[in-house]
Amino acid sequence: MATKKAVAKPSASKKATRPNRRRVLVLSGPNLQLLGTREPEIYGRDTLDDIHARLVARGSELRVDVDTFQSNHEGALLDRIGGSRGVYDGLLLNAGAYTHTSLALFDALKAVGVPCIEVHVSNPEAREAYRHKSMVAPACVAKISGFGPDSYVLALEGLVRWLDRRASR
Numbered sequence: 001m002a003t004k005k006a007v008a009k010p011s012a013s014k015k016a017t018r019p020n021r022r023r024v025l026v027l028s029g030p031n032l033q034l035l036g037t038r039e040p041e042i043y044g045r046d047t048l049d050d051i052h053a054r055l056v057a058r059g060s061e062l063r064v065d066v067d068t069f070q071s072n073h074e075g076a077l078l079d080r081i082g083g084s085r086g087v088y089d090g091l092l093l094n095a096g097a098y099t100h101t102s103l104a105l106f107d108a109l110k111a112v113g114v115p116c117i118e119v120h121v122s123n124p125e126a127r128e129a130y131r132h133k134s135m136v137a138p139a140c141v142a143k144i145s146g147f148g149p150d151s152y153v154l155a156l157e158g159l160v161r162w163l164d165r166r167a168s169r
């Protein structure tokens with residue numbers, strides 16, 4: 001008697017396909033090159049290079065290639081965001097003081113539609129009133145702030161979860 005082999009049907013829950021590797025661009029704005037010596041009681045003692053090294057290491061555990069960029073110039077940040085569509089799966093953006101002023105950064109994020117997590121080392125909402133308003137927040141999928149230099153790594157982990165969840169929908 002011929003026996004039928006059971007063939008497993010793909011279930012809805014198996015739909016999630018995880019891409020092999022992802023690419024994430026980490027952008028830091030004005031004065032963040034001074035981390036390490038800048039008001040350490042607020043920002044801690046890690047340099048931006050320390051943070052970038054940790055992001056690259058965590059990224060390789062998460063199968064994410066991490067590129068990093070810092071600039072004090074709004075236009076340079078805009079150029080990197082503007083060139084990110086189709087190149088990067090996601091962005092992390094600590095726009096520094098431009099967070100509170102830059103309609104142009106908001107517009108750039110909206111224009112490219114690449115998912116972005118807003119990042120802050122400090123917790124701006126717990127500081128001076130002029131830091132409470134974020135121009136970029138409405139163009140971001142989430143925000144991580146107040147964890148010191150760990151904010152960047154937590155934001156990378158959060159972005160990966162966000163991308164995984166989107167891929168499984």
Ligand SMILES: O=C1C[C@@](O)(C(=O)O)C[C@@H](O)[C@@H]1O
Nearest residue numbers: 094096097120121122124131
């Ligand atoms: O430059 C910065 C750093 C910051 O973005 C942060 O990472 O905590 C917070 C901003 O208010 C400030 O202008």
